[in-house]
Amino acid sequence: MPFSGGNVRLSIKLLVLLGAAVALGGLAVFILPTRPADDFRIYGNVELRxxxxxxxxxxxxxxxxxxxxxxxxxxxxxxxxxxSALELSERQASARLKALEQAVLRLKNGARPEELAQARARVESARAQADFASRQDRRMETLAGRERAVSQQDRESSRSARDVAAANLEEAQKSLELLEIGPRDEDIAQAEAEAEAARASLASIRRDIAQTExxxxxxxxxxxxxxxxxxxxxxxxxxxxLLVDRPKWVRAYVPEIRLGRLRPGDRADVFSDSFPERPVSGKVGYISAAAEFTPKSVQTEELRTSLVYEVRIIVEDPDNILRLGMPVTVRLAPAMPEKSS
Known part of the structure; x- marks a missing residue:
């Protein structure tokens, strides 16, 4: 049966439309991204310290x-x-420390030559007074024995003056000996300990002043x-x-059936809703050793009632695209499992 002109034109149009559809389908294969068979995605949130x-x-x-x-x-x-109050305390503590340090120095240096000379002069004066009192006592004793011209009261007074003068001489001599020997080691150690305590107190006050900044x-x-x-x-x-944005990571959760496909160091791309066309590079940095029930923040129906493992994806985000708490999608490309020999 011969074809009419109208049928021929309709057949040509159908062929053209069919060819266009085939061409568009082939173009879509090259243009539209395809997901590799070994690629899977997880969902999480950006976290910072x-x-x-x-x-x-x-x-x-x-x-x-x-x-x-x-x-x-x-x-x-x-x-x-x-x-201001701490600065006043610092001045007070500093003055006390200086006083204690001078006390330590005085003990270590001992008596001055002038002090020793003064102590020797006191000894000589006390010795002279003791000699005079002794002579007076002997004179009174002689008079009392010969003619009883001295009353008993005068006799006792001369004895008392002799004893007092002798005691004063002994005291002056002991004082001179102490000055010549110098302070005891225990006194020096005690003074040094008091100075060290004052030094520590001053350091504590100065530290408190520094902590005001x-x-x-x-x-x-x-x-x-x-x-x-x-x-x-x-x-x-x-x-x-404060937020510490280096390092920055994504906390996500992986079911047990996929855990074996992940290794620390696996590469990942992180996508956010704000910049879906600008993935942020990262890598698997941590895989939990213990399972846990899925946190409430996980939104996928597949994981809501499952036991999962926490995974941290350490990201490199020099443009600061990812912000704290931002929900993201992580596309992982796990390493192929090793072949058994």
């Missing part, structure tokens, strides 16, 4: 030198406290500023919340 930075001692805040979002360097001063312990990002000038700070009340 956080630092709650607080003053070590209580006191009134005078300055807050950082704002939310500031990037700070290790050692940078972020806040200050009032230190709150510094960043490492390079970080200020997440929260929690105090203001005029607030009373304490060790239990943080002044700043």
């Amino acid at each position: 956080q630092i709650s930075l607080a003053f070590e001692n209580g006191g009134r805040v005078t300055e807050m030198l950082a704002e939310e979002g500031d990037r700070v360097r290790a050692g940078q001063v972020l806040a200050r406290q009032d230190k 709150l510094t960043a312990p490492r390079d970080a990002l200020v997440r929260s500023r929690l105090l203001e000038p005029g607030d009373m700070a304490s060790a239990q009340r943080p002044a700043f919340q």
